[in-house]
Amino acid sequence: MTFTLLTENEFETFVHSQPKTSFEQSLEMAKLRQSRGYKIQFLGFKNGTGEVTVAALAYSQKLFGGTKMEIYWGPVYTATSFLTSFLRELKHYAKQQNVLELAIIPNEVYQLFDNNGEATSQKNDELMSLYQTCGYTHQGFQTGYDGSQLFWQYAKDLSHLTPENLRKSYTKKGIPLANKTASFGIKLKKLEKSELHLFKDITSATSQRRNYADKSLEYYQLFFDAFGDCAEFMLATINFVDYYSNLDKEQQKLAQKIERLKADLDVNPASVKKQNQLREFTDQFNTFTTRKEEAQELINQYGEQDTPLAASLFIYTPQEAVYLYSGSYTEFNRFYAPVALQEHVMQTAISKEIPFYNLLGITGQFDGSDGVLRFKQNFNGYIIRKMGTFLYHPFPIKYRLIQVMKKILGRR
Numbered sequence: 001m002t003f004t005l006l007t008e009n010e011f012e013t014f015v016h017s018q019p020k021t022s023f024e025q026s027l028e029m030a031k032l033r034q035s036r037g038y039k040i041q042f043l044g045f046k047n048g049t050g051e052v053t054v055a056a057l058a059y060s061q062k063l064f065g066g067t068k069m070e071i072y073w074g075p076v077y078t079a080t081s082f083l084t085s086f087l088r089e090l091k092h093y094a095k096q097q098n099v100l101e102l103a104i105i106p107n108e109v110y111q112l113f114d115n116n117g118e119a120t121s122q123k124n125d126e127l128m129s130l131y132q133t134c135g136y137t138h139q140g141f142q143t144g145y146d147g148s149q150l151f152w153q154y155a156k157d158l159s160h161l162t163p164e165n166l167r168k169s170y171t172k173k174g175i176p177l178a179n180k181t182a183s184f185g186i187k188l189k190k191l192e193k194s195e196l197h198l199f200k201d202i203t204s205a206t207s208q209r210r211n212y213a214d215k216s217l218e219y220y221q222l223f224f225d226a227f228g229d230c231a232e233f234m235l236a237t238i239n240f241v242d243y244y245s246n247l248d249k250e251q252q253k254l255a256q257k258i259e260r261l262k263a264d265l266d267v268n269p270a271s272v273k274k275q276n277q278l279r280e281f282t283d284q285f286n287t288f289t290t291r292k293e294e295a296q297e298l299i300n301q302y303g304e305q306d307t308p309l310a311a312s313l314f315i316y317t318p319q320e321a322v323y324l325y326s327g328s329y330t331e332f333n334r335f336y337a338p339v340a341l342q343e344h345v346m347q348t349a350i351s352k353e354i355p356f357y358n359l360l361g362i363t364g365q366f367d368g369s370d371g372v373l374r375f376k377q378n379f380n381g382y383i384i385r386k387m388g389t390f391l392y393h394p395f396p397i398k399y400r401l402i403q404v405m406k407k408i409l410g411r412r
Helices: 008-017 027-035 080-096 125-133 174-182 193-210 217-230 240-267 272-302 330-335 337-351 371-377 396-409
Strands: 002-005 039-046 052-063 066-072 099-105 109-113 152-157 187-190 231-239 306-316 321-328 356-361 382-386 390-392
Touching: 002 080, 008 027, 008 039, 008 052, 027 039, 027 052, 027 217, 039 080, 052 080, 052 099, 066 396, 080 099, 080 125, 099 396, 152 371, 174 337, 187 337, 193 217, 193 231, 193 306, 193 321, 217 231, 217 306, 231 240, 231 337, 240 272, 306 330, 306 337, 321 330, 321 337, 337 356
Parallel strands: 066 099, 321 356
Antiparallel strands: 002 039, 039 052, 052 066, 099 390, 109 382, 152 356, 152 382, 187 231, 231 306, 306 321
16 A cells, blocks of 8 residues: 555545545546646555545645645545545655644534434544644534634535425425515626626625635636636626516516406405405505515616626535535615525435535534524534544644744734
8 A cells, every 4th residue: 555646636536536525626626726826636545456446635835844735625535434534644754745734624524404404414533633643633622613614514405405495494484584685686606706896895895894814816716727617606687677567476476366356246245265365465466566666766776787796606516515614785785686596506415316415504503503504504514523633743843832932023
């Protein structure tokens, strides 16, 4: 058995053959990392017959006093016995490469929870012990967001669903929400590279509102180039003139129903059922009047052009679809455009026979404080707690000395 560097073809062929892997462990991500100045390597482990049994995209960057190497959401492997050998050999390799800090963020599940946050599996302490036995130090568990380290994730199994029954799989709250969203006439468009400024405008506005750091337009452009057809920058828009017209048509249909009910009640005024229906339809008619007034105000403000509501970046691999970045304009929250975008990616994944949809980050707090989780729960998925981060320092004394120096110099 041999620890080795893999070719691009060997790496890509292996990760595509495995049932569980992440877009972070892909040739596309390697291209993106490389375009942003990282040194990338395809690390691997082969058995006695030369077959790849472990693969990992590693990327390195220079830090104060040394180099940091990271394996994000990997390695990908066929059996834990091969993983054990790989992790041990990786320490020797890191030392040969004069790595100051090696960080591994495994893609494995530590524990599963249902849609409401109730545990449905045991903790994966066996794999935790494996990493620690191999000499890697676990950095502890946490809740909340920590940059791109999404240790709590939300997912949905698509393997048993069809385009026809997808919406029926949502929660009792999610189904009417999706039905209502579908009635607004929202349009979805896949953006070209020259249109990515529209995506950036939305994510920038969202990041300022929620107080987090957005990616640059250049980053999104590099992402577009690296992932090609494996990624979709999707924009949701609405035309308020069309929206007003749709409201008017639906209100006219209601008016006809109301007239028929009134005629029936003239013949049979004691019908309680028809009286209740008349009240219900009259309330709906009045609601449409209010919505038409609001629509007219929106036409006066935004004109007749298609108006952006929200945007999302989706990734498709053979193993998973991923909801990576998104944003929306709060003044248009009433149209629930993110719901339309979520339906789009799930429908697309089902059509591509992709069995798993990862909606990524949540805080891991199930007390009702996580608004992102509340939104995702509409789609009736489940919750994943990841393993966390493991560190190895090939030169511990040097590492500690540098940390002291950085503290003295006020550096991070």
